[in-house]
Amino acid sequence: MPAVATTRDGPDAPGGAGMSARRGRPRGTPLQRRQARTAWLLAVPFLLLFAAFTAGPVFASLFMSFTDMRSTDLRTPLNVELAGLDNYTQLFSDPLFRKVAVNTAIFVVVGVPLTMVLALAAAVGLNGIQRLRGFFRLGYYLPVVTSIVAVAVVWRFLLQPDTGPINQLLGVVGIDGPDWLGSTSLALPSLIVMAAWRNLGTLMVIFLAGLQTVPREMLEAAEVDGAGRWQRFRYVTLPLLRPTLLFGAVITGIGYLQFFEEPYVMTRGGPLNSTRSVSFYIYDHFGFGNYGYAAAASYVLFVAIVVLTALQFRLLRPKT
Amino acid sequence: MTTYTPPPPSVSDDADVLAAEPGRGGDRKPSRWLYVVLAVGVIIMALPFVWMLLSSVKPEAEVRQIPPTWLPETFTLENYRELFDRLRFPTYFFNSTLVAVVVTLGNLVFGSMLGYALAKLDFRGKRVVFGLVLGTLMVPGMVTFVPLFVLVSNMGLTNTFPGLILPYLVGPFGVFLMRQYFLGLPDELIQAARVDGAGELRIFWSVMLPLTGPALATLGILTFLTSWNNFLWPLVVAQTEDMYTLPVALALYSVGQNATQYGLLLAGAVVVVVPVIALFLAVQRYFVQGIAMTGIK
């Protein structure tokens, strides 16, 4: 699997003084042998299920991407022509693919930081209160569990051009609100905000867990040293949170590069394909039965995900 | 010098671990403003959920009203009645619960096993294994869907619980999450335990794993939700009605060839969400319980 390339940038071991010390030792001490044995033992369930359920389908679909397979070949999947890189070249010459790639890039570049910041703010805020803690946490998690149909109805209502609350608010300050979802330039930004709203609950839960690894003593010590709230957050909490932040960034990046549900329920990719994403494009082509072509598009998306993840690993690498 | 003291169970309830609120001095009490901001946020977050609840007890015509209305003009439990009359709920509920619980437990146990190995143990091939984990996470699910089904079918697992469960039993998400969490825990604990003569597996199980309460809670709720809501896989694997899970069964009559029954759909969504919310409320208190790493300096 080409994914191994990403690990070149790992492992991001923060606070791991012990780790680098161990790495210096020669191989083969009893401790190291014991560690290796234990590690492989712990890896068995994943590796077994990976071999059984992931490896085969990945190879099969990768192979599919180099053929002209269509859904009409379903009963005779080997009875297809090798197409070499045809699917890939055709993909990049499709103007619609280029458009959805740009849409997706915008979605990721704006959406990931936005969601991260909002989720971190929510997690920090919720971690700092005592009363009604469970209530507030559930409140911020609700969008994650709410039926997408209800989400769509309410968001369409909020974004309604004439009667929607958002435009009415804008009207109060004298701005004539636009038709958010009907405009080719505003529909995508609207969906980005909606996606951030919908996904910040998941990240918030992850960050809440990460915040528990920050030892109180360190914060107290920093306070004794005269550090203010922001400084304590910036210089104590944030560095210790780095593994969790990296996880959040990677997961959100992977999710947003594959964003699909929001345009699917809100705009069906319109107006004029301005909210169509790469995943939507792939979904369509699988639906059309163009299996080889859709598989090729999937692996292009995969490469984009690998690159983004590698970048994030580099960006959030511990500073030494 | 390193000594590890297990956290007293009640410590969390009056301790703040956050930079914003270190437990000391004048700024200990969360400011009123924080509550105000959070409350405004909650309202924005909860709107669609509230609409979903309220609309599930409206007649169909009222649900379809545009702009949407909030309070039901006519209160009716008809949507729920219809749902429970037409669907064999106990069966679907049992299937969904069995699948989601086993998948969640599998991810918790196996995910923390490999996550720990990747974070804290030194071994050759570590990068490759981590690469496999990340790679699995990054391949778009759509592309492997048909080959996976053919594979599962060739194994004779269609229409069985193993067919529904095994492909999801240990996900890369869980491994990655646990690895990152373990990375945040100090190595000194492991070294101290080694000095005390504890075996590697024992260190994992008895020393490190108990510290991961918040991460396990997070992974638990996220995995459960994903599995509980999974639609397409159970749809193709469960070939007879008695193997259907809740989301598959709920989709049966609410979405038609040309028209959708929104009242029915929303009532179904409310029914599905109840166990998830119960689980969230049950585990959310673990988000504070985990760590009081007193003594580590």
Added chain:
Amino acid sequence: MSRQMTAVAALAATALALTACGRDDEGSDGEAAPAEEISEGPATGNIEVWAMGTEGEGLGAFLAGFEEENPDVTVEVTPVPWEGAHDRIATAIAAGETPDVSLIGTTWMGEFAETGGLEPTPTDLFSEDDFFPGPWASTVVDGTSYGVPWYVETRALFYRTDLAQQAGLEPPTTWDDLKTFAQGLQQAGAQQGIYLQPGQGGSWQTFMPFAWQNGATLTDGDAYTLDSPEMIEALEYYTSYFTEGLSQNTVLQPGALEQMFADGTIGSFISGPWHIGLVRDAGATDNFDVVPLPGRDEAPGASFVGGGNLAVFTDSDNKDGAWKLIEYLTQVEVQQSWYEAITDLPSMPAAWEDGPLTEDELVATFGEQLEHTEAPPAVPTWEQVASVIDTDIEAAVRGTMSAADAVADMQSQASSIGTGLQ
């Protein structure tokens, strides 16, 4: 690191080499084998049936009559949600784990038949003449029929009788009438004289009837024939409703249409029989009617036909029983009582001549319309071409492309996609 990469690459290369066998030109998958002989006598054995949504819910109990006539048979009906049904059938065909019979959406026929997963229809058992022509055409892929129409739906014109009366207008029978009609409804108080879908998924179903009424065709049997003057003229006519402000150019959200029709904001629209109930639920009871679509110069005009077919799978081990079950479901009386059970419209003209279908005037209108329908071509690539048409309709409606350019774009994309038949 690089060692692992090499190993992976080598493995992949081997896999490619091993499996590089290529498509055989015989086209064994698509080729129609002669239909199997169906035995005399009652059906026996176990018959597994997949049916979607309400059809799936009602069919099990409905088949009591069939089981009575064929005492040695057991029918197992599994209801399948419409959402995802296409994927479920596709994966089942891929894995050879199909039921014996399934309900299949009319627009999926080309794709599934071309896999070789569907059995040709035994012509001694079913006669084309017993069915409406449009629906029957949806079963015919590359000259061979692979299933039988079970139920149908078609689109007709819904309009507000009170507004029409106020404007002093009779229901339209020509294109010119329709335009005047929409204008009149608007003058009588509607904000939109007619709502036509301005683009996005499925808008071809509203647009194509106009093209068919004008004599345009989708294919000539072998290739797409979208760029005809008739098609351009129809699209110009269609877009004129938007430029003249008779229809809004953004897509309505679900639920809005019925409501705006009921409160008089929209004067008329084109849709299928399911909208009768929706419109009534929204509050319009006595003040609307449904009429067949107008034609270019005179009524009646062609409309779109959809619905569901019943097909038998190649991997079925009880094809004999399966076809007998379908034969049962396509008897005139059975089609009528199926309508009474779940209001599915019969696919056979004979079922409309007497009995329950004649009792409801609105429903009877759809029966009239069914005499003049066209089905999209049953080719594997149809869904893709349909989405191209949808996109180009949207572009023309929004004015980012002229009708002629939009039609030319439809054709060039469609011909590069091809029909997918081998």
